[in-house]
Amino acid sequence: MKQRNILLIFASILLITSCIKDPDHSIRVKNLSDRIVSITIDDTLIFDSIAINQKTQYVPINEGTHKIGGDYSGNFVVEGDGTIKWTLEILNDNFNLVQD
Numbered sequence: 001m002k003q004r005n006i007l008l009i010f011a012s013i014l015l016i017t018s019c020i021k022d023p024d025h026s027i028r029v030k031n032l033s034d035r036i037v038s039i040t041i042d043d044t045l046i047f048d049s050i051a052i053n054q055k056t057q058y059v060p061i062n063e064g065t066h067k068i069g070g071d072y073s074g075n076f077v078v079e080g081d082g083t084i085k086w087t088l089e090i091l092n093d094n095f096n097l098v099q100d
Contacts, residue, residue, distance in 0.1 A: 011025070024083040026064060033092045036076040038071035041088075058085055068095065 016028040029039050031050040039047045047056050047070075061078055068074045069084075076097045078086060 008098050025061050025078050025080070025086065026058040026084075027061045027078070027088060028056045028058045029088045029090060033090050037072070037090050038070040039072060039088070039090065041066050043067075043069060048068075055087070058093040061086070 027045075029047045029050055031037050031052055031054055034052060036052065037050050039050065041047075041061070045059055045061070050056060063073055063079050065077050068076065068085070072095055074089065074095065076088070076095075078084075078097075081100075087098050087100055089096040089098060
């Protein structure tokens with residue numbers, strides 16, 4: 001009987017944890033500036049030579065604080081529940097992170 005209760009508890013925990021889904025975020029870069037730009041995020045995501053008024057494909061990104069490098073510098077935070085697509089809009093002298 002005790003073994004059955006342990007198995008039931010284990011199965012319940014497994015069921016609950018399998019239903020919890022981590023947020024599934026992705027990001028792209030859109031160049032709204034007046035020049036070609038190159039952007040890196042956390043030194044691992046590299047978006048090279050983005051033409052004026054062009055946008056990149058979405059790539060996966062984890063929740064948390066991220067550092068922008070390349071032609072711009074700064075930080076932004078990705079967070080939220082569920083599947084969220086983000087666009088990092090590059091302006092002439094700044095950037096905006098917007099949820100699509």
